Amino acid sequence: MRPDARAWFEHRTTSAASLAEIDPDALVRAKRRGGHRVSVVLPARDEEATVGRLVTDLRERWMARLPLIDELLVVDSDSTDATAQVARAAGADVVATTDVLPGHGTRRGKGEALWKSLAATTGDLVVFLDADLLGDVAHYVPGLLGPLLTDPQVLYVKGCYTRPLEIDGQARPAGGGRVTELTARPLLNALWPELAGFVQPLGGEYAGRRSALEQVPFVSGYGVEVGLLVDLLRLGGLSSLAQVDLGVRRHTSQSQEALGAMAGEVVSTVLARAECGRPGHQPLTASGLLTQFRHDGSGFVPSSRAVGVDERPPMVTIAEYRTGDAGMAG
Ligand SMILES: O=c1ccn([C@@H]2O[C@H](COP(=O)(O)OP(=O)(O)O)[C@@H](O)[C@H]2O)c(=O)[nH]1
Numbered sequence: 001m002r003p004d005a006r007a008w009f010e011h012r013t014t015s016a017a018s019l020a021e022i023d024p025d026a027l028v029r030a031k032r033r034g035g036h037r038v039s040v041v042l043p044a045r046d047e048e049a050t051v052g053r054l055v056t057d058l059r060e061r062w063m064a065r066l067p068l069i070d071e072l073l074v075v076d077s078d079s080t081d082a083t084a085q086v087a088r089a090a091g092a093d094v095v096a097t098t099d100v101l102p103g104h105g106t107r108r109g110k111g112e113a114l115w116k117s118l119a120a121t122t123g124d125l126v127v128f129l130d131a132d133l134l135g136d137v138a139h140y141v142p143g144l145l146g147p148l149l150t151d152p153q154v155l156y157v158k159g160c161y162t163r164p165l166e167i168d169g170q171a172r173p174a175g176g177g178r179v180t181e182l183t184a185r186p187l188l189n190a191l192w193p194e195l196a197g198f199v200q201p202l203g204g205e206y207a208g209r210r211s212a213l214e215q216v217p218f219v220s221g222y223g224v225e226v227g228l229l230v231d232l233l234r235l236g237g238l239s240s241l242a243q244v245d246l247g248v249r250r251h252t253s254q255s256q257e258a259l260g261a262m263a264g265e266v267v268s269t270v271l272a273r274a275e276c277g278r279p280g281h282q283p284l285t286a287s288g289l290l291t292q293f294r295h296d297g298s299g300f301v302p303s304s305r306a307v308g309v310d311e312r313p314p315m316v317t318i319a320e321y322r323t324g325d326a327g328m329a330g
């Protein structure tokens, strides 16, 4: 690791691996002193199996028992199951991506859900959690908020954790974070070595100040995490970023084929960012296509899909956002 990345890693990595390492009352006091309002956003596509428990736990611990969370929003991102109904029944606010900023249409993807969540929430501090998390993750929210509530220089905090992998019912203590280890980490180390200290650059749990999040574009698909990391580095510098050890992260894992497509979106985003930061250089126009193969018993069958970078502009550029008219139906 380069000295600047090593110094960052040592200075900006804290631990909140369990509730035993956290003083929630002190965080609530810091929140009150700072006049902060906290929004928690769960982007969810077809997460009926997990979103209800997550919402119930978050509400019970950090809204009913202690006023740490002011707003808990599930963004229903083209779900085909009962995600919205389950989340609403558990007490979350729920919006469909199609209902937010309807004048700007809707794109598919996780990043689209996160971008629209900025127009559907009001907190000056915004926490993002995946909706497919498994196990006890109650400490994630206070853990992520800690640096933002105690250090005004910090604009953005990423969770880090060990990543067990559960595939076809087989649970292994490590091996998760496949796109991180095989694609994102090598690319980030090569192109932005100052970011080498991030343990989980693609992790789906992070928090930021709205004043920063609204200043950067949001890649519409799975490139959103790597795009935010590079763009927020450019916006506030490495010292404005932090990470918190949250212990272990378990979630419902996808197939290798699905992660291949995810990696394609991450690569496209990295290529688009790699060149556009250097004056006089055009972003590398990746093909935007990914061809994968399966064998049908008699031969290889190719299948291609789009993995190009589609992104939304910084939310501050959206007039309805500035005037507070995000146009949520209902
Ligand atoms: O188009 C999408 C794709 C994913 N997600 C959500 O984003 C989070 C992370 O996505 P996923 O679980 O597919 O990624 P993984 O964690 O497997 O890398 C989950 O809460 C998904 O429901 C979403 O809101 N819209």
Ligand SMILES: O=C(O)[C@@H](COP(=O)(O)O)O[C@H]1O[C@H](CO)[C@@H](O)[C@H](O)[C@H]1O
Residues within 6 Å of the ligand: 110, 130, 163, 164, 165, 175, 176, 177, 178, 179, 180, 181, 202, 203, 204, 205, 222, 223, 224, 225, 226, 252, 253, 254, 259, 262
């Ligand atoms: O970290 C990773 O490599 C991927 C895949 O994780 P697994 O191999 O399924 O544990 O998961 C993350 O990447 C996505 C793209 O940035 C994020 O959107 C997900 O929230 C995150 O789980």
